[in-house]
Amino acid sequence: MTLLSFKQKLYTHLKSHYPNTELDSFFKIILEDVLHLSKIDFALDPNKFISDDKSILIDDIIIGLEQQKPIQHLIGFTEFMDLKFIVNEHVLIPRPETEELIYWMLNDFSNIQNIDILDIGTGSGCIPITLAKNLNNANVNTIDISTKAIQTAKENAKENKVSINFIHQDILQATQLPQQYDVIVSNPPYVRNLEKQEMQKNVLDFEPHLALFVADDAPLIFYKKIAELAKVSLKPNGALYYEINQYLGQETVELLKNIGFKNIELKKDMFGNDRMIKASF
Numbered sequence: 001m002t003l004l005s006f007k008q009k010l011y012t013h014l015k016s017h018y019p020n021t022e023l024d025s026f027f028k029i030i031l032e033d034v035l036h037l038s039k040i041d042f043a044l045d046p047n048k049f050i051s052d053d054k055s056i057l058i059d060d061i062i063i064g065l066e067q068q069k070p071i072q073h074l075i076g077f078t079e080f081m082d083l084k085f086i087v088n089e090h091v092l093i094p095r096p097e098t099e100e101l102i103y104w105m106l107n108d109f110s111n112i113q114n115i116d117i118l119d120i121g122t123g124s125g126c127i128p129i130t131l132a133k134n135l136n137n138a139n140v141n142t143i144d145i146s147t148k149a150i151q152t153a154k155e156n157a158k159e160n161k162v163s164i165n166f167i168h169q170d171i172l173q174a175t176q177l178p179q180q181y182d183v184i185v186s187n188p189p190y191v192r193n194l195e196k197q198e199m200q201k202n203v204l205d206f207e208p209h210l211a212l213f214v215a216d217d218a219p220l221i222f223y224k225k226i227a228e229l230a231k232v233s234l235k236p237n238g239a240l241y242y243e244i245n246q247y248l249g250q251e252t253v254e255l256l257k258n259i260g261f262k263n264i265e266l267k268k269d270m271f272g273n274d275r276m277i278k279a280s281f
């Protein structure tokens with residue numbers, strides 16, 4: 001197969017499943033991440049031959065995309081905050097909204113050394129790993145209920161050359177946290193069943209429901225539990241950061257007020273949705 005025939009195959013097989021903008025981005029991702037070529041390379045030599053191994057791999061990716069599998073699963077990784085993260089069915093694919101939460105935290109802490117951080121519900125490890133990578137000598141700890149997620153996060157920590165402490169625990173069963181922290185952060189499950197119809201098939205069918213969904217009648221269960229634990233385990237000037245359900249911004253603020261947090265900031269994401277909260281005493 002040549003580069004040009006790969007491009008034609010991708011567009012003809014998938015044009016009934018995806019808009020053109022998405023096909024363009026699949027083409028670019030496969031070109032860069034599977035073939036290690038740029039669009040300029042393609043333009044200069046569209047008749048360049050792709051090796052048999054890579055051709056087989058690309059055919060499999062196109063079949064996977066036809067079944068609406070996430071491109072990140074088919075390639076095996078994604079990029080988040082300029083770092084590479086291995087992703088699979090056991091972890092949520094890191095989202096751009098979560099990058100915005102990281103920007104906020106990095107702005108608050110970029111000049112501070114040696115802070116103690118805890119990330120609850122770590123998944124791929126995208127939050128703790130980018131914090132460890134970008135902060136000076138931070139002591140970074142994580143908790144997750146899934147051993148398979150922890151295994152993936154450990155691989156990601158190794159690939160990105162950061163040292164992180166992993167704890168396997170169901171946070172809803174915890175009665176206390178292991179130490180005092182400057183920062184506690186979490187992007188817990190927050191999608192209600194009633195929001196399922198807004199979700200795309202590639203998310204619903206291929207991403208872990210354990211990381212996504214909460215019961216409709218207790219959508220803030222993780223926020224409540226973590227805030228209660230944080231109340232006794234945040235250092236005096238410490239702060240709690242949450243990614244939140246866009247429809248539950250005010251409810252989450254109220255919950256934190258009721259638990260005793262005094263300074264509560266609610267921020268929107270780039271789409272204009274309530275998406276993150278910072279709270280301290």
Ligand code: GLN
Binds near residue numbers: 095
């Ligand atoms: N933002 C994610 C989504 O809508 C959900 C993340 C989460 O539940 N923590 O797919």
